[in-house]
Amino acid sequence: MELVKHWINGVEVGSKSGRQGEVFNPALGTVSKSVDFADLETIDSAIANSKSAFTSWSQTSLTKRVQILFAFRHLLNARKEELAAIITSEHGKVLSDALGEVTRGLEVAEFACGIPHLLKGGYSEGVSQGVDVYSIRQPLGVCAIISPFNFPAMVPMWFFPIAIAAGNTVVIKPSEKDPSATNFIAKLWKEAGLPDGVFNVIHGDKVAVDRLLEHPDIASISFVGSTAIAKYVYENGTKNGKRVQALGGAKNHMLVLPDADLELTADSAINAGFGSAGERCMAISAVVAVDPIGDELVKKIQERMKKLKTGDGTKGTDMGPLVTKIHRDKVASYVDAGVKEGATLVEDGRNIAIDGASAGFWLGPTLFDHVTPSMTIYRDEIFGPVLSVIRVKSYEEGLALINSHQYGNGTAIFTNDGGAARKFQNEVLVGMVGINVPIPVPVAYYSFGGWKHSLFGDSHAHGTEGVHFFTRGKVVTSRWLDPSHGGINLGFPQN
Ligand code: NAD
Numbered sequence: 001m002e003l004v005k006h007w008i009n010g011v012e013v014g015s016k017s018g019r020q021g022e023v024f025n026p027a028l029g030t031v032s033k034s035v036d037f038a039d040l041e042t043i044d045s046a047i048a049n050s051k052s053a054f055t056s057w058s059q060t061s062l063t064k065r066v067q068i069l070f071a072f073r074h075l076l077n078a079r080k081e082e083l084a085a086i087i088t089s090e091h092g093k094v095l096s097d098a099l100g101e102v103t104r105g106l107e108v109a110e111f112a113c114g115i116p117h118l119l120k121g122g123y124s125e126g127v128s129q130g131v132d133v134y135s136i137r138q139p140l141g142v143c144a145i146i147s148p149f150n151f152p153a154m155v156p157m158w159f160f161p162i163a164i165a166a167g168n169t170v171v172i173k174p175s176e177k178d179p180s181a182t183n184f185i186a187k188l189w190k191e192a193g194l195p196d197g198v199f200n201v202i203h204g205d206k207v208a209v210d211r212l213l214e215h216p217d218i219a220s221i222s223f224v225g226s227t228a229i230a231k232y233v234y235e236n237g238t239k240n241g242k243r244v245q246a247l248g249g250a251k252n253h254m255l256v257l258p259d260a261d262l263e264l265t266a267d268s269a270i271n272a273g274f275g276s277a278g279e280r281c282m283a284i285s286a287v288v289a290v291d292p293i294g295d296e297l298v299k300k301i302q303e304r305m306k307k308l309k310t311g312d313g314t315k316g317t318d319m320g321p322l323v324t325k326i327h328r329d330k331v332a333s334y335v336d337a338g339v340k341e342g343a344t345l346v347e348d349g350r351n352i353a354i355d356g357a358s359a360g361f362w363l364g365p366t367l368f369d370h371v372t373p374s375m376t377i378y379r380d381e382i383f384g385p386v387l388s389v390i391r392v393k394s395y396e397e398g399l400a401l402i403n404s405h406q407y408g409n410g411t412a413i414f415t416n417d418g419g420a421a422r423k424f425q426n427e428v429l430v431g432m433v434g435i436n437v438p439i440p441v442p443v444a445y446y447s448f449g450g451w452k453h454s455l456f457g458d459s460h461a462h463g464t465e466g467v468h469f470f471t472r473g474k475v476v477t478s479r480w481l482d483p484s485h486g487g488i489n490l491g492f493p494q495n
Helices: 040-057 062-078 080-091 095-112 154-165 180-192 206-214 227-239 262-278 294-306 325-341 395-404 418-427 463-469
Strands: 006-008 011-013 020-025 030-036 123-128 131-139 142-146 169-173 199-201 218-224 243-247 252-256 284-290 344-347 366-369 386-392 410-414 432-435 471-479
Touching (some): 040 142, 062 080, 062 154, 180 199, 218 227, 294 344, 325 386, 463 471
Parallel strands (some): 142 169, 142 218, 252 410, 410 432
Antiparallel strands (some): 020 030, 123 131, 131 471
């Protein structure tokens, strides 16, 4: 069976840990590969290698760095179908969706190609007699990236193109559930001409994460995953003096006002609720219907759900399996809980029949109506194809509901009233807002990030916040004497 190894200094290496994880094909329900879990020696050697590569990479000219970025972008674009197939085989999402995530990641690589412009500082001539001041931004050193299973290509690409373009080196620890995409990307970097050691990959679990959090040569941590681990990473990383951005979980609401176009709204609820089997941090999981449209909206969503085809993502279906059996069973247990707590189960995906590979980790699209704020299916992030409808009497009640939830990643309002939409964008306590757009993932030149328990740290991902995160500012005050200058003055310059 294929063993997924680490990528250090431009080659694949194993470790002596003797610990390995299983990688599944979720559509078949079988183990397809194993992945090596790094021991401390392997992690330390990756960090040491990245540290040594930093010395020359950070001094490499902007022109040369950008040439390599362009070459990487070109190679990734040319081979994106292969990468999408790898993602589908380990994650389970349908091929078109896997291709979509590669494309969104590519956008960040394209943004990073503009790094010469993004790194331009300010310059003030003559702030005092003969004195000029200018600002520059410099790379941090070795930057760690720890990523989740749900976007094995896109989420790491929120960070590493910018980190590398800015002159840093990177140690990345992908999710152990779908590790192969990162190794594929590492090989593309090498082919693009990136010097060995600038992009290192270590596979593993908590052992690897903890080592990255404590190692003195790691300058920053970019983490994406569940809120409990994000909080842990933020607290421990910052305690050890590192710059940390830790993106956590979500519960994204779609507020539907009575004047909304209900056809568009129902289509959007389906796309955003069941795309990628709900395993998206920007998935809509709570539809908040303002009276009196609840019955009509639920009917329209249900009609559409009946037409969705769940099955192997390589075979032209709408929705694939969940990533592992453990995760599938956890999501199914939330459906059980919703029934027990008294929500109305409109569509039940628990016993879905799939042609062919019945052993896959299947759970069909599921819809609950009359969900209330005290239910666990409303309070918790489920991270599966389970959509809840909550009925409210007014815009104000809907807004208060969203604002009192612990998560604040994404949200959307559906309405034809521009004034109401504008009021919502101003009043809602959420980092990314869609107006008649259900999944408002910002384009690469804006920054991605939530509020409240959806993000710990000060910087969002990519865009100018990403450039700032991966660089630190320096201000230089300079005076070059000219022949007319002279004399001692112990006071502050006055003119
Ligand atoms: P996860 O928290 O289980 O894993 C994330 C990373 O942390 C992985 O690399 C994993 O190996 C590591 N990890 C797991 N357990 C650990 C532990 N005990 N100590 C240290 N490290 C540990 O998350 P996941 O299941 O892979 O991904 C799904 C979660 O990610 C969801 O909560 C989702 O909302 C979130 N997510 C958030 C965003 C965002 O932008 N806010 C984006 C994508 C995913």
